[in-house]
Amino acid sequence: MNAQTSTQRHDAFLREQLQRAGLRATRQRLGLAELIFGQGERHLTAEGLYAEALKEGLRLSQTTVYNTLHQFTEAGLLREILADPRRIYFDTNVDPHHHFLDEDTGDMEDIPAEGVSVSALPTPPDGKSIEGVDVIVRVRRSA
Incomplete structure (x- = not known):
């Protein structure tokens, strides 16, 4: 019961964050948001996130992952770091x-x-x- 209540609160928090950022809380966005923000501050790539999503059983395309990362960045939820022309990282620490x-x-x-x-x-x-x-x-x- 406690774990379920905690999960429900976390889901509600993610839904609220997306809505506050002006984004609809779709199933795919919520699933990716859980992967992105559910592990604390971190740096990730679109390719790495796509692999994590597949491992977790999320059904989505690589294009959806790229689009979502860019939407989260435009909404101020992520920070994009262009390390070099081959590598773009997304940072959950926007400070x-x-x-x-x-x-x-x-x-x-x-x-x-x-x-x-x-x-x-x-x-x-x-x-x-x-x-x-x-x-x-x-x-x-x-x-």
């Missing part, structure tokens, strides 16, 4: 911070915003202002 990217494993780890100092930024083009600075520190296993 300002930076990242370590392990080039050997592809794993990404948070660096607190105050853990990096950036100075002497260039003047932005006319009519533009700096919105933020994202630092990705690439690491590799020492030889």
